[in-house]
Amino acid sequence: xxxxxxxxxxxxxxxxxxxxxxxxxxxxxxxxxxxxxxxxxxxxxxxxxxxxxxxxxxxxxxxxxxxxxxxxxxxxxxxxxxxxxxxxxxxxxxxxxxxxxxxxxxxxxxxxxxxxxxxxxxxxxxxxxxxxxxxxxxxxxxxxxxxxxxxxxxxxxxxxxxxxxxxxxxxxxxxxxxxxxxxxxxxxxxxxxxxxxxxxxxxxxxxxxxxxxxxxxxxxxx
Amino acid sequence: xxxxxxxxxxxxxxxxxxxxxxxxxxxxxxxxxxxxxxxxxxxxxxxxxxxxxxxxxxxxxxxxxxxxxxxxxxxxxxxxxxxxxxxxxxxxxxxxxxxxxxxxxxxxxxxxxxxxxxxxxxxxxxxxxxxxxxxxxxxxxxxxxxxxxxxxxxxxxxxxxxxxxxxxxxxxxxxxxxxxxxxxxxxxxxxxxxxxxxxxxxxxxxxxxxxxxxxxxxxxxx
DNA sequence: GTCAGGCATATTGTCAACAATTTCATCGAC
DNA sequence: GTCGATGAAATTGTTGACAATATGCCTGAC
Numbered sequence: 150x151x152x153x154x155x156x157x158x159x160x161x162x163x164x165x166x167x168x169x170x171x172x173x174x175x176x177x178x179x180x181x182x183x184x185x186x187x188x189x190x191x192x193x194x195x196x197x198x199x200x201x202x203x204x205x206x207x208x209x210x211x212x213x214x215x216x217x218x219x220x221x222x223x224x225x226x227x228x229x230x231x232x233x234x235x236x237x238x239x240x241x242x243x244x245x246x247x248x249x250x251x252x253x254x255x256x257x258x259x260x261x262x263x264x265x266x267x268x269x270x271x272x273x274x275x276x277x278x279x280x281x282x283x284x285x286x287x288x289x290x291x292x293x294x295x296x297x298x299x300x301x302x303x304x305x306x307x308x309x310x311x312x313x314x315x316x317x318x319x320x321x322x323x324x325x326x327x328x329x330x331x332x333x334x335x336x337x338x339x340x341x342x343x344x345x346x347x348x349x350x351x352x353x354x355x356x357x358x359x360x361x362x363x364x365x366x367x368x369x370x371x
Numbered sequence: 372x373x374x375x376x377x378x379x380x381x382x383x384x385x386x387x388x389x390x391x392x393x394x395x396x397x398x399x400x401x402x403x404x405x406x407x408x409x410x411x412x413x414x415x416x417x418x419x420x421x422x423x424x425x426x427x428x429x430x431x432x433x434x435x436x437x438x439x440x441x442x443x444x445x446x447x448x449x450x451x452x453x454x455x456x457x458x459x460x461x462x463x464x465x466x467x468x469x470x471x472x473x474x475x476x477x478x479x480x481x482x483x484x485x486x487x488x489x490x491x492x493x494x495x496x497x498x499x500x501x502x503x504x505x506x507x508x509x510x511x512x513x514x515x516x517x518x519x520x521x522x523x524x525x526x527x528x529x530x531x532x533x534x535x536x537x538x539x540x541x542x543x544x545x546x547x548x549x550x551x552x553x554x555x556x557x558x559x560x561x562x563x564x565x566x567x568x569x570x571x572x573x574x575x576x577x578x579x580x581x582x583x584x585x586x587x588x589x590x591x592x593x
Numbered sequence: 594g595t596c597a598g599g600c601a602t603a604t605t606g607t608c609a610a611c612a613a614t615t616t617c618a619t620c621g622a623c
Numbered sequence: 624g625t626c627g628a629t630g631a632a633a634t635t636g637t638t639g640a641c642a643a644t645a646t647g648c649c650t651g652a653c
Contacts, residue, residue, distance in 0.1 A: 208430030208610060217644055232520040239461035298454040302524060439614055
């Protein structure tokens with residue numbers, strides 16, 4: 150973390166990025182107030198930069214902006230997380246379908262490698278490595294699908310889900326549970342079977358819905 | 372249109388709203404430069420308000436913001452419009468499914484009324500009325516589905532599609548073509564058949580993809 | 594002891610001037 | 624005649640001061 154006096158456009162993304170990180174790390178709890186001057190001192194930027202960064206975060210749905218009352222970290226209810234995940238299921242399904250149709254041989258091999266690595270990560274009981282591979286899998290599939298629009302929507306939603314994803318990944322046995330689903334997606338894409346790929350991706354994300362449903366509210370707001 | 376000297380928060384949404392309107396009306400063509408001072412004079416607000424409004428529009432994907440070079444009306448290619456529509460199909464499908472599951476008797480009756488009005492509009496050859504009913508149908512379905520997240524995404528995408536929707540609605544015979552599809556959605560929701568509702572909604576939006584595919588680029592950029 | 598009113602403070606919102614950068618046209622060299 | 628440099632104008636970006644508003648505390652009446 151560079152604590153240089155960043156200014157202007159650099160400052161803007163520095164603040165936005167910093168808050169995102171803090172959010173992912175759990176250093177900022179939902180409902181927490183975000184005071185402009187405070188942030189400007191912490192990040193060493195002007196209040197204008199903070200202001201613009203907060204606008205950006207609000208547009209991404211990570212922060213709630215109440216007129217004359219300032220910004221708060223937005224609380225995402227379990228219900229909302231479920232809805233987000235339902236939407237994700239559809240969009241991931243679309244991406245998987247298109248990936249199965251369009252993926253080059255190189256990518257298909259790459260996906261197989263990711264699958265093998267995932268197997269290993271689960272066998273080794275390394276949820277951290279699994280999480281990284283998980284991200285890479287979804288990322289590669291989205292990329293090769295050519296569905297830029299769907300991908301942008303998914304990115305956005307993933308940003309809102311950081312808190313929940315963190316909690317889910319920590320659950321013992323969760324990787325073992327999702328591994329076969331991920332492998333099914335990979336197999337279908339590699340085999341070039343669009344219907345199977347879409348179904349597998351949907352089934353996978355739907356199982357996340359299940360997992361979410363018996364998640365307690367992640368953090369007491371306030 | 373009030374050309375009062377709006378200031379502050381009011382000014383901000385006044386500009387954003389005004390630009391959206393101009394965009395929908397075709398008064399602003401994609402690629403057109405949006406100069407801050409010019410807009411501030413037209414709308415009678417300070418440049419700060421214009422600036423923030425442009426940020427909002429950029430976040431919605433309606434405007435492209437290039438550092439040090441200003442804002443331009445974003446060009447949405449046919450390819451992108453198709454992708455947007457593909458995503459819409461999925462999300463509309465989800466909403467229709469949930470609507471079929473959860474709609475109250477009152478809403479079901481309301482939807483039937485909309486269907487009847489649509490029939491009439493087509494019979495009368497009134498594409499304008501049909502367009503309004505179309506919007507209301509999708510709106511009501513989204514509302515009753517309880518899918519706030521999907522609805523928010525759809526709103527966003529509809530905003531980006533204004534230009535294309537306008538052109539499509541003008542095509543002679545288009546309402547007659549989409550009428551049975553809309554009626555199918557309504558019937559399925561009214562009948563409480565989720566699978567049929569989802570299928571009908573998807574089929575409808577997929578047919579929009581077809582229509583888009585043989586649309587010439589809507590406006591010469593620049 | 595509780596509640597209403599008013600004051601002090603913290604915080605956000607607005608603005609206009611200033612700085613930095615890009616753009617475009619003009620001019621000169623080859 | 625074309626290409627590149629130069630400078631002026633237009634435009635965006637930044638800053639700090641000032642204004643408006645909300646919040647919480649303190650006081651005093653009942």
